[in-house]
Amino acid sequence: MASPPPTISTQIVRHIRDCLELAGVPSAKLLDQYGIAPDEVDNRDHAVPLAAYVRFFEAAAETSGNQHFGMHAARLMGADGLGPLSFLFLSAPSLGQAFQTFTEHLDALQESTFNAFVIDNKTSHFSYSIRDDVLTPRRQDSEYSIGVMYNLTRRYLGGQTAPVEVHFEHERVGALSWYESYFDCPVYFEQSQNRLYLSVDLLNRGSTALSTELFPIIAGHLKARMHGHSHSLTTVERVSDILISNAPDNLPSLELVAKSLSCSRATLMRRLNAEGERFGNLVTERRIGHARQLLTSSNRSIADIALACGYAEAASFTRSFQKQLGLAPAKWRKINSKLTSARRTAASRPTS
Template sequence: MPHTYQPRISASTLNDPLRAVEFMNGDAASISRNAGISPQDLEGNIGLKKFVDFCEHASDQLNLPDFGWRVGSVFNLQNLGTLGECIMQAPTLGAALALFRNAFSMVQSDSELRLTVEGDKARLTYRILDTSIWPRQQDAELTLSVFHGLIRSATGPDWRPDLLSLEHESSALHSHSAVGPRCPVQYGAPSNTLVFSSGLLDLPLAASENPAFKVASQSIVRIARQGEREAPVAARVRRELMMRIGRESIEQTVIAAALGMSRRTLRRRLEDEGQKFSRLLAGCRMEIAKRLLLVPGMQIHDVSERLGYSEVSAFERAFRQQLGTTPSQFRKQNSA
């Protein structure tokens, strides 16, 4: 991230993880210290890495590999402040998830939340865009568990997703685990995803229609978008690149348009921050490459393709120019 900018999350999201640790007789104070969280951090926003680290340390100290999913299953949406309160007033599941997606940055920055519908399947996808925040297994499972619980509030307790996909390589969650989604689970995926029937999006959530929901949700989304625009331009470019690499166009004009700027204005704004688009793009690609090269079984040509290179040789050349070593050498030097 440029300068001193750091991804952040609302401190109130720690309320339920802290309560869970205390309920299970864990040492919340020592876990907080290990995660770099001070009492002063519990007001306003905290670093996203601190939240993620807290969940990882809690899982380790409690010897509870499904800590994140357990906490997410009892997560109180009121921890999300105005956004959470509005989500609970949504008329349908689809409206609730759409608001979650559109205003997620209000409570957690530098993260991707997508809701896509293809035919009779809906996919709810989540991931942190900063690859340096790792491991992040408990955060991923906590977040998907929150969405899982929201869907169940519309469908009833017997509902199961069609599929759960996770970024990490292993988990206590599987189709036969007592705690979890009780559905097929895939590991080593590009993102963390719940797959379910798109017909569920039309299910009612609130007991009665709230005429104020539409106006309130629009206001919340405007506030979230304004917050996104207040970040340094380099950070905003980086977010777009990390979401798009390997999926969508990463051409500078396209990124500029996504940020509401012309290509020329974007170049000037980046220069004001001492940055260049080409440097940011190269940096994002290498961050993703370093993470993928450590995934067991991931072939170099697969990494190259996911990063959007037309030829493996172009990827290998760029990797060596940026890091002074080849992808194969990097993998050998950094594999456990």
């Protein structure tokens, strides 16, 4: 039996809808166009398909004429914008714990999403991406999500911070100065992940926003809310997450992945085989998935994309891509560019 499609809470969809209405654009017809029942968006206990949300978000930006709609929506999000997840973050005993618990509970609001918080020697980073590479373009969601984490961090610290740098997986749209003014730091595009980098010196600071006494209460509520629909990650999912967290042109070997999972190379191969998968296939999926992102969200040449995805030359990339998707990269890009253009045209039609 096929798994149901991943969903996202109406808590998030409602804020995007409200921002669209605030921009003077009626939302009901646009929501309905993407299969979201307008009257269900106000129900806090409902969820909508993740794919519908992503497409609605892109259409909202097009219809409003605001190319930075997602980042404006992030800036307008209140302290309750993510419901209990916002309060969990803002009441955590330290900023480091705020990020760590946020990543552990995001599934309560949004499924099929990779997010991680990693601490290095001098910097830490929060990573975010939607696992399904078919969902493109998704620039608005990516910029909104990183923008939300940036604004939550500022609210937690009382506005006394700036990131070290910000990364986005898509191509830049608009002036670089606009992004760098928004985040008050260098911003880089066409990266392997959407990431917010922070100095480790900030991680031990406490909240200026909410009492830490709320933290265990909210954590308990979210744990109970997740009970029943959360599940232990399969070996395939755990390996995929390790690959997602690394750049496609510098993926870890089978031996390194096995070590990070505290098992031997042979054990990892056996576990993957028991789930009907091979390590090489997961590596290819990671590389081709990133290629799809670059093909739809950038104007980079096929040769450049091949190198960015870990292929030594364009010919081997083309063969691998065609084997996976049945089309050469150039033809796939052309077809999907037409589909994206058609969606934008439909979204830009007047709503009444």
